[in-house]
Amino acid sequence: MKTAVVTGGAKGIGRAIALKFAKNGVNVVVNYLSTDPKELVAEIEGLGVGALAVKADVSDFAQAEELINQAKEKFGSVDYLVNNAGITRDGLILKMKEDDFDAVVNTNLKGAFNTIRHASGIMLKQKSGAIVNIASVVGLTGNAGQANYSASKAGLVGLTKSVAKELGSRGITANCVAPGFIETDMTDTLPEAVKKSILDSVSLRRYGKPEEVADLVYFIANCAYMTGQVVAIDGGMS
Ligand code: NAP
Numbered sequence: 115m116k117t118a119v120v121t122g123g124a125k126g127i128g129r130a131i132a133l134k135f136a137k138n139g140v141n142v143v144v145n146y147l148s149t150d151p152k153e154l155v156a157e158i159e160g161l162g163v164g165a166l167a168v169k170a171d172v173s174d175f176a177q178a179e180e181l182i183n184q185a186k187e188k189f190g191s192v193d194y195l196v197n198n199a200g201i202t203r204d205g206l207i208l209k210m211k212e213d214d215f216d217a218v219v220n221t222n223l224k225g226a227f228n229t230i231r232h233a234s235g236i237m238l239k240q241k242s243g244a245i246v247n248i249a250s251v252v253g254l255t256g257n258a259g260q261a262n263y264s265a266s267k268a269g270l271v272g273l274t275k276s277v278a279k280e281l282g283s284r285g286i287t288a289n290c291v292a293p294g295f296i297e298t299d300m301t302d303t304l305p306e307a308v309k310k311s312i313l314d315s316v317s318l319r320r321y322g323k324p325e326e327v328a329d330l331v332y333f334i335a336n337c338a339y340m341t342g343q344v345v346a347i348d349g350g351m352s
Contacts, residue, residue, distance in 0.1 A: 115163065117141040117189040118335075119182065121172050121229060122199030124149035126298035127248065130324035131196050134332045136161045140194065143185040145170055147199070164189060172199045173220040178228030186236055193240070194335050195233045197226035197247045197270075202300060207261045215262040222266035223273065230277055230288075237286045244335040245281075245288040247274050248327075251348045254292055267292070271344055278342030287341040289334050294348025296322040317350025 118135040122128040123144035132142045132154065141164035144151045151167045158165035166188045170177040185192050200222045203214035226247050237243030252260055253267025271290055278288040295301055295312050301321070304312075313319060330347050334340065346352050 115139065115141055115189075116193035117143065117164075117185060117191050118194035118196060119143040119145065119185045119192055119229070119233065120196045120198055121145045121181075121225065122147070123196075124151035124154060124167075126300060127293070127296060127324045127327050128196075128198040129154060130328035131198060131331050132158065133161075134325070134328035135194065136163050136165070138332065139163060141165070141189045143168055143181070143188070145172065145181050145199065147171055172197075172225030172228055173217075175228050175231075178225065179232045182229060182232040182236065191240060192233050192236045193243055195229060195237075195243070195245045196331060196335070197229055197245070199225050200248065200266075200300075202260065202263050204259045204263065206259055210262060215265075218262040219266045219269070222263070223269040226270055226273060230273070234277070234281060234286070237281065238284050241284050241286075243281075243286040245274070245277065245286070246331050246335050247288070247290045248331070249274075249290040249292045249344065251292050251294045251346055251352045254344070254346070255352055274344070275342045282341055285338075287335075287338065289337075289341060290344040291327065291331055291334060292344055292346040292348070292352075293327050294322060294346070294351040296324060296327055298324060312351075315351055316348070320349065322347060322349055 124146035170181040250267040
């Protein structure tokens with residue numbers, strides 16, 4: 115049985131990804147920071163696969179190492195790594211606080227480096243593995259008020275493409291998924307006027323669902339001859 119590690123897996127898009135892998139017979143390691151994943155773990159186990167909840171701040175190198183080590187110890191392999199954990203701290207560049215830049219880059223970009231850094235050794239020994247990093251359409255287009263977030267997501271694209279080149283010869287893939295506006299807690303806090311203006315730029319005229327992103331992540335994670343790619347799932351925004 116294969117094993118997936120999903121960072122920030124307790125809610126939103128990460129939760130949908132965790133359930134998608136579980137429904138397809140994959141053990142799931144649900145990483146979380148503040149959302150209690152107890153019920154999700156029970157739901158995953160109810161699907162007949164193993165589940166392990168690991169509290170870890172992915173922006174911390176040592177905690178990310180512990181997360182990957184616990185996954186390997188419990189299930190014996192790390193076959194899929196989905197770097198989904200992410201935060202926003204929006205603000206215009208003129209007024210953006212240094213802390214807000216650092217926090218976003220440390221979680222969204224360095225967090226992915228930290229887990230890949232520790233999982234890659236395991237995947238190299240296995241001579242197999244699939245890494246999927248959750249970027250964002252604004253990492254490709256930029257977005258006013260999100261210089262920190264857009265930079266972190268654009269950085270993920272470069273990280274992914276480099277990792278794909280380094281690990282490809284051992285049968286390991288690395289790809290990015292770039293969602294547009296998906297209905298989760300992250301987007302729920304936006305003012306109605308902003309939501310409305312975003313919707314006007316979406317060809318399909320609706321927001322995406324976490325499950326729709328999860329379907330794509332699972333598909334890409336199992337595309338053995340695809341690596342170093344960025345696939346947008348944004349209803350036609352970009
Ligand atoms: P969300 O509901 O706010 O979930 C964010 C997740 O990240 C939570 O599970 C949270 O864990 C986790 N997290 C945050 N900081 C962490 C840290 N330091 N260590 C470990 N976990 C951490 O947001 P979402 O919309 O599902 O976002 C998931 C991913 O999709 C993010 O990378 C986001 O940038 C990306 N994305 C979202 C959208 C969108 O429209 N929603 C669009 C493009 C990209 P806890 O709850 O346990 O603290």
